[in-house]
Amino acid sequence: MPPRKHKNKKKHHQHQAQQQQQASPMQSSNKSSPTKMEGNIESCDSTSKQLPFRIEKSTVLGRYVVANRDLKAGELLITEEPLAIGPCVSADAVCLGCYMPVELQSAQYRCSACKWPMCGPQCRGLHQPTGHTAQECELLRTQKLGEALEAIRDKPDLVKNYYELILIVRIFLIKQNAPEIYAEILQMESHSELRKSNTELWQYYEQNVVQRLQRDWGMAVLTVDEIHTICGILDVNCFEIGQNSAKARCLYRSAFLLAHDCCPNTAHTDDPQSYAIILRTSR
Structure with a gap:
């Protein structure tokens, strides 16, 4: 995976935990011969032979990508729109519709229903699948979370935590409204057992995500796991x-x-209108 724009303490602890379980990181390859992997390896998708890459699977490390042929730098590998999108972890306040920066001061425009800061009444992401949907707005309004955000606006760590929760909430709204997409998301690796062994990381999420969603965000129906x-x-x-x-x-x-190569051989950009990723080989 191309390096993230922001590193944070949680990611550092997760990386340490991953290193404890496996001696060397998984490597995606841009050559036709796959990297040697531990455990049994099987092909996951025979139709992918038509693509520049194929998906293979290790019973130890999960799914990964191997090139079907030698690839030149700059070749297009993937372009696709997001299954889910939301504010970044540890990010400052952004518009829930278009992800542009917003202020938390009283002069900032707010959604007329839920009172969360927005860039303006004509935001292109208002009531759109990639932005601030009607279902999300109703949940935030019902739980009075716009008012709660206003009350903590001078506490930057709490503000960042509130924005981190938005994408998690959106995924559970996907579960309700598009279960087939939610099923696809659940196929992705979570490393839950590995994360559980990292006490500091697990407790962070238990206190700042699980308990807050269940207690303050009206999502008690969700299980801890x-x-x-x-x-x-x-x-x-x-x-x-x-x-x-x-x-x-x-x-x-x-x-x-x-997303499992610590020395990336791909680079990505995105379409600013659709948020589609455009991923190419970099070497």
Whole structure:
């Protein structure tokens, strides 16, 4: 996976935990001969022979991508729109519709229903699948989370935590409204058992995500394991994107399979209108 724009303490602890379980990281390859892997390896998709890469699977390390032929630098590998999109981890306040920076001061425009800061009443992401949907707005309004955000606006760590929760909430709204997409997301690696062995990481999510969602965000119906699984999937598989000051993180249907190489041989950009990822070989 191309390096993220932001590194944070949670990611550092997760990386340490991964190193404890496996002696060497998984490597995606841009050559036709696959990297030697531990465990049994099987082909996952015979039709992918038509593509520049194929998906293979290790019973130890999961799915990964191997080139079907030698690839030149700059070749297009994947372009696809996100399955889910939301504010980045540890990010400053952004518009929930278009992910442009916003202020938390009283002069900032707010959604007329839920009172969360937005860039303006004509935001292109208002009531759009890649932005601030009607279902999300209703949840934030019902739980009075716009008012709660206003009350903590002078506490930057709490503000960042609130924005981190948005994408998790959106994925559970996907579960309700598009279960087939939710099923695809659940196929992504979460490393839940590995994360559980990292006490500091697990407790962070338990206190700042699980308990807050269940207690303050009206999502008591969600199980602890379910929330932790989604947190793991996001940590392992998200791409951070954004242009022209917009910042967001996304889950993509296929691009996450290239997320396990610590020395990346791909690079990505994105379409600022659709948030589609455009992923090419870099060497």
